[in-house]
Amino acid sequence: MDLDWLRANPRQLSIFLNHQRIRVTPVPGGDVCVATRLTLDDGSELFAKQRPVMPPADFFAAEAAGLRWLTVPGGPALPEVIAVDAQGIALQWVEHGTPSVAAAEEFGRRLATLHRAPCPDFGAEWQGYIGTEPLDNTPSGGGAWLDWYRTRRIEPYLRTSRDADALTSADVAMVEAALARIDQPVEPPARIHGDLHPGNLLWGRDRAWLVDPAAHGGHRETDLATLRLFGGIAQLDRVVAAYQDIYPLAAGWEERVGVHQLHLALVHTALFGPGFAGLVRAASDHTTC
Incomplete structure (x- = not known):
């Protein structure tokens, strides 16, 4: 099973996870969901979340809607939603990095751009x-x-x-x-x-990423x-200064x-x-x- 199949069948995520033999690596952290790193047959890697007990039917759909709504031109990086159903969500995998000055300043500018959308x-x-x-x-x-x-x-x-x-x-x-x-x-x-x-x-290898939103106006x-x-967060002063350059606060x-x-x-x-x-x-x- 590969990424193309999952993209074509995004509502079959739970069937995919329950019935396909793929490499699953636990990811630490999180009090609400069980998080795993999935390695597909084509070598693609994804981040997946499921609830230990059956969640409300719209639980993961709300997260997917928020991630997509926050994705605006010039805004912060957000992981792509690959698949979502009532029992879980699979997202683009993001490699961890360090909070550099350059990444912090870029994030501040991009956050300001998001807030102006x-x-x-x-x-x-x-x-x-x-x-x-x-x-x-x-x-x-x-x-x-x-x-x-x-x-x-x-x-x-x-x-x-x-x-x-x-x-x-x-x-x-x-x-x-x-x-x-x-x-x-x-x-x-x-x-x-x-x-x-x-x-x-999430500080990635070359930029900061927004994850787990409760997105709204x-x-x-x-x-x-x-x-x-x-x-x-690390480099908070750099983030705020770069933000102020784009969209000054009151x-x-x-x-x-x-x-x-x-x-x-x-x-x-x-x-x-x-x-x-x-x-x-x-x-x-x-x-x-």
């Missing part, structure tokens, strides 16, 4: 997932970003975290206060990765803010980093419990305007 609304035409959690992408219908963000990205995970005792009432009050005091400049919707913590930026500052989580963007990090912080408390409450508190504290 046409985007009709906050939200998306498909319903998404982040980790195992549903992600409500209902379009804003022309409404303001902060209202959409509060309703679709904060309140569901804040409620889940509170109900599971992952956050205290004081933590909830801190989040609400951070949202209340932000003065967000009005900007048009941007195509964003939506889950761009450092683990979802959002605020462009969100992607830049989440790159700072968990210690931040004044005060650094004071708004925390509110843009709140969504991913709350996803972590909703999924993994009170061990990530400190991340929520830090994001709330980092919102100063």
Whole structure:
């Protein structure tokens, strides 16, 4: 079985994986999916993901839709979707490299290009997932970003975290206060990765790649803010400087980093419990305007 057959039969991925004798190498990392490296008969290599239990029918389709939607001329590199069905997804294999200055600067310029691509609304035409959690992408219908963000990205995970005792009432009050005091400049919707913590930026041999998106129309500052989580990516200053050359950020963007990090912080408390409450508190504290 070779790459041409799989391209011609993309919805037969699970049959292909279950019934063909191909070389499968486990890939470490990931809490949601089982990841493998596939070596096909023609020598082609792919990255494949499957869930240990049957996922929702649209789980991998949402990832494929996001990868394709984020692929714009001059934008960041994203792995090609080779095949996808209800049980898994197979993507172009990317060889790992190092975060060079040149790669960081190129990524900053390309991320700015992505954020300038046409985007009709906050939200998306498909319903998404982040980790195992549903992600409500209902379009804003022309409404303001902060209202959409509060309703679709904060309140569901804040409620889940509170109900599971992952956050205290004081933590909830801190989040609400951070949202209340932000003065967000009005900007048009941007195509964003939506889950761009450092683990979802893959440094390849000659460039940086975006992987595992929760893509939607959002605020462009969100992607830049989440790159700072968990210690931040290597060469972050170079990325931001190159980005600013192409698409300058509005004044005060650094004071708004925390509110843009709140969504991913709350996803972590909703999924993994009170061990990530400190991340929520830090994001709330980092919102100063």
